[in-house]
Amino acid sequence: MLSTISVKSSVDSYNVVCGPGAAAKTPALIGGLGKSTGIYVLSSQRVWRHWGRYFAPRVPGRHGRDPILFDDAESAKRLSTVEGIARGLVRAGADRDATILAIGGGVVGDVAGFAAATYLRGVRLVHIPTTVVAQVDSAIGGKTAVDLPEGKNLVGAFYPPKLVIVDPNLLRTLPHREFRSGLYEVIKYGVISDRKLFSFLEEHMDTVLRRDRKALDYIIARSIAIKAEVVSEDERESGLRQILNFGHTLGHALETATNYRRFLHGEAIGWGMLLVTSMALRMNRLPRGDAIRILALIASVGPLPRLGKISSSQLQPIMAGDKKARGGCLLWVVPRRIGKAEWGQEVPWPIVEQTIDQLPVLARELFQQP
Numbered sequence: 001m002l003s004t005i006s007v008k009s010s011v012d013s014y015n016v017v018c019g020p021g022a023a024a025k026t027p028a029l030i031g032g033l034g035k036s037t038g039i040y041v042l043s044s045q046r047v048w049r050h051w052g053r054y055f056a057p058r059v060p061g062r063h064g065r066d067p068i069l070f071d072d073a074e075s076a077k078r079l080s081t082v083e084g085i086a087r088g089l090v091r092a093g094a095d096r097d098a099t100i101l102a103i104g105g106g107v108v109g110d111v112a113g114f115a116a117a118t119y120l121r122g123v124r125l126v127h128i129p130t131t132v133v134a135q136v137d138s139a140i141g142g143k144t145a146v147d148l149p150e151g152k153n154l155v156g157a158f159y160p161p162k163l164v165i166v167d168p169n170l171l172r173t174l175p176h177r178e179f180r181s182g183l184y185e186v187i188k189y190g191v192i193s194d195r196k197l198f199s200f201l202e203e204h205m206d207t208v209l210r211r212d213r214k215a216l217d218y219i220i221a222r223s224i225a226i227k228a229e230v231v232s233e234d235e236r237e238s239g240l241r242q243i244l245n246f247g248h249t250l251g252h253a254l255e256t257a258t259n260y261r262r263f264l265h266g267e268a269i270g271w272g273m274l275l276v277t278s279m280a281l282r283m284n285r286l287p288r289g290d291a292i293r294i295l296a297l298i299a300s301v302g303p304l305p306r307l308g309k310i311s312s313s314q315l316q317p318i319m320a321g322d323k324k325a326r327g328g329c330l331l332w333v334v335p336r337r338i339g340k341a342e343w344g345q346e347v348p349w350p351i352v353e354q355t356i357d358q359l360p361v362l363a364r365e366l367f368q369q370p
Helices: 022-031 045-058 079-092 106-121 132-138 168-173 176-193 195-209 213-233 240-245 248-257 265-282 288-300 312-320 349-367
Strands: 003-007 014-018 038-043 098-104 124-129 143-148 151-158 163-166 332-337 340-345
Touching: 003 213, 014 022, 014 213, 022 045, 022 124, 022 163, 038 045, 038 079, 038 106, 045 098, 045 168, 079 106, 079 143, 098 106, 106 124, 106 132, 106 143, 106 151, 124 132, 132 168, 132 176, 132 213, 132 265, 151 248, 168 213, 176 195, 176 213, 176 240, 176 265, 176 288, 176 332, 176 340, 195 213, 195 288, 213 240, 240 248, 240 332, 240 340, 248 265, 248 312, 248 332, 265 288, 265 332, 265 349, 288 332, 288 349, 312 349
Parallel strands: 014 163, 038 098, 098 124, 124 163
Antiparallel strands: 003 014, 143 151, 332 340
């Protein structure tokens, strides 16, 4: 059974249609948006190899069989990729009444969303996310962006889609590492907002890792509902929406420091959540019992890629240049208890530095690494 979750935006409200089989309803769902001069598919070679045969006949019009494909590696999330997409849309004849259909993971959604926001000053956008991260997080909320060499997501726009179609069945071709990576974003929602979701993950992580249908349906729908509630209240990240950045300050810095080659996005966020949880415990802002539970739940997803020789001194300037910093001051999302967090929190750099330097020791304990 499909569920529909409404998201408010400054432009209009839009729906996230969620549930097994939602993708099969693509023609009717897009048709319900009204007239369009063409549906133009943006995806990646990797995604289309798995799902092209499925979606091509389900995309209204002729363009489903002639998608615009681009590299979905984080290293390709650049302005040059957006230019290539825009030129492809011009050659395909896309006008201001066109609809862009983004089919893929977080990079596809971010890049296609920015292309939609800027092509002819904005055309209709529909997302069909195919990864856990995209289904529970990045496809919802209207954030679009590309990276610069200096940092992640530094050039972008708030541009809400007209529709998001979330089908857990699309996750079946996802490599296990990428599936696991997405679960850190689900844990995030439990820590910052929902004790019940957190407890469910504690009790059923083995079932979730096996991709049990009922478990996936629950955690995906619940995560979407939390994201929808937050972004409906604060679309432009002026207040409450900042809470969604739990773990992201260090996470984005790790991705940048390693040129996006060592960590998947969720894995970097996993490290970021370990850091902030440890800092909150060190500062007596989080009960020890809750901290232990959060660290244990993160560890239950499986071992994270090692930090290697990345140092706090190397990460500091990257974090200072993050878009979440204000006046060069790092602001953190700090958990106060499971299901409750505070945003915009300053943490003295010596505490940040000491905690980063202790992360390899913590990892050895949590993941039983030599």
